[in-house]
Amino acid sequence: MFSDREVKVSDTIETILKETRVFPPPEGFSKAAWQGDSASYQKLWSSSQEDPIGFWQTAAENIHWFQKWQKVLQWDEPFSKWFVGARTNAAYNCLDRHLEKHGDKTALLFEGEDGKVDTWTYRRLHSEVCRLSNVIEKDLKLKAGDTATIYLPLMPEAIVAMLACARVGVVHSVIFAGFAAHAIRDRVLDAESKVIFTTDIGYRRGQILELKQTVDAAVTETPCVKSVVVLRRRDTTKLGPKDLDWKDLLSRQTPEHTAQPFDAEQPLFYLYTSGTTGKPKGIVHTTGGYLVGTATTAKWVFDLKPDDIYWCTADIGWITGHSYVVYGLLANAATCLIYEGNLMYPDAGRIWEIIDKHKATILYTAPTAIRSFMRAGDAVPAKYSLKSLRLLGTVGEPINPEAWMWYHTQIGKGRCPIVDTWWQTETGAILISALPGVTSLKPGSATRPFPGIKADIVDEKGNSCGPNEGGYLVIRHPWPSMLRTIHKDPNRFKETYWNKFKGLYFTGDGAHKDQDGYFWIKGRVDDVINVSGHRLGTMEIESALVSHPSVAEAAVVGRPDELKGQSIVAFVTPRDGSDLKDLQKKLKDHVVQEIGSIARPDEIKFTKTLPKTRSGKIMRRLLKDLAAGKEITGDTTTLENPGLVEFIQ
Ligand code: WT7
Helix, strand or coil: CCCCCCCCCCCCHHHHHCCCCCECCCHHHHHHCCCCCHHHHHHHHHHHHHCHHHHHHHHHHHCCCCECCCEEEEEECCEEEEEECCEECHHHHHCHHHHHHHCCCEEEEEEECCCCEEEEEHHHHHHHHHHHHHHHHHHCCCCCCCEEEEECCCCHHHHHHHHHHHHHCCEEEECCCCECHHHHHHHHHHHCCCEEEEECEEEECCEEEEHHHHHHHHHCCCCCCCEEEEECCCCCCCCCCCEEEHHHHHHCCCCCCCCCCEECCCEEEEEEECCCCCCCEEEEEECHHHHHHHHHHHHHHCCCCCCCEEEECCCCCCHHHHHHHHHHHHCCCCEEEEEECCCCCCCCCHHHHHHHHHCCCEEEECHHHHHHHHHCCCHHHHCCCCCCCCEEEEECCCCCHHHHHHHHHHHCCCCCCEEEEECCCCCCCCCECCCCCCCCECCCCCECECCCCCEEEECCCCCECCCCCCEEEEECCCCCCCCCEECCCHHHHHHHHHCCCCCCEEEEEEEEECCCCCEEEEEECCCEEEECCEEEEHHHHHHHHHCCCCEEEEEEEEEEECCCEEEEEEEEEECCCCCCCCHHHHHHHHHHHHCEHHHCCCEEEEECCCCEECCCCECHHHHHHHHCCCCCCCCCCCECCCCCCCECC
16 A cells, blocks of 8 residues: 555664564653553543543533633534634734733743744733734734734744734734745735735844744735735844834834734634645644644643643644643643754754753654654753753654664653643644553554544544554544635535545545554655655646646655655646756745755756656656655556656756
């Protein structure tokens, strides 16, 4: 079934399948954990599998509701409503309700790449959010249900903007501040954003990123945008006709604002992610269920305690930042470290230096990052104490046992459990993960589903697979933080997730379950690739390539990469008469220009023509094998031209 399946890391599938090491939770950890008693947890887990709705109803008690629900779940497959009739406010849950007890507690501990630190207490964060909420309502005149785009690097004001939108019912659409102007334009138009919140510059690897210039270029083609609110970090930045000065607007508003109750199903945000077509999908998340899902998983998976200093290295431009920097963490009144910069700048020890400096207790990062740290050598982390750490996490791609063991021994010093968390932009919250006080860990496995989550592996027909039998990862029952639809495209929502298997949510991942019910995720089985934990659609990159005048046709595939999981290889047929000199570099730059540097192809190969079936479909499997340097195997008799792919250079 997985003839296409790729080993994403240096370990081969065989070594992963043979992985037998088991790490039980450290006794001391279990004693103090929220979930630390295996027997009672097992009971809770089993009953949650029988009655997921009951489990989530109990979990919802930890959220503040202005009005309680009449019904926990209304399921009109594939459309769900959670906490029907309830009213809540996400910003109130993340801020106001903590003020009395935790007003002086640090909410955000911000470190810039230059090493400067800025501490935001819950009270300060609340005041700024209230001021911006007033600006949104009174100056920008947005109403609940309108949309605003946020294009900001990982800095406290990005979180202020998200929470202010949430507070007044404005749907936010955060765009990762590495995306190019065209990508911003497409997302802004699809969301029909009326306002963009941005800043003039960002800092990365000692360089200045001219973010406002990128927004300026995008805004020339987005008539729906009435104003751009610019946080000026450089005095000399000039404002254009649509631009408003962030600090100026905020200084004229009061820090008082009353949070209004919104329907639990009020859309909280759209987040664009890649799919199997060229057009990114606006994943729709709503308020009540999303808060319940993210707050419950954050508390249990990260075993959050009042004194924790939690550091998730993800940017707020991705779902990890939304759920496990902002909503899930602040809903638990946690202290979050955020860092605007490169984790290996100015040297490979920066991440460990930050951990020691702030005495971080929990670190949540991506396998690709771990592999880069590993490559820098054991001597680097050895220079730091790291003794504040008590829990480690990974997300975004499969972690190879070799990297897992390195993380465990060199960073966790054999003392810190590792939670390998499987989830997606669409799932909103973690669905499969160890709970560090009760789950025995196996390197490379995301272990078991969270309570209330009915995950399974099925074959092509939708029947459950047996132990160690490869199949598709599906979810059998709705969960509160699930996507509600794709913005403006309910048909695509149905087709992508619900049409493959009747009544089951299809994740797009291949996986198997072992004899102990542990899940081992292999990666995508569709045309989505995962480069350094970033999700990219091969069709998106192809569309960018064919928009170049020298390209007749293009096919993009992922190639296994030791460091990045996958790298991007493009097969391109140039138009007749094109000048091939420097064309590879020009095309790579063109993709960066169209999408952003995360989509830059690692390699471009020129072909006379792309291999197609007689019905005209590009033979991607063959191209994947070619890119990976494998022998061409399998059936090629349906090829239009069964000869070799002819390369021009
Ligand atoms: C895809 C979702 C969830 C936040 C970051 C990525 C892959 C995610 C794991 C994991 C193996 C993983 C899957 C999934 N993935 N976590 N722990 N082990 N694979 O979110 O951009 O929506 O990508 O990331 O392939 O489908 P995303």
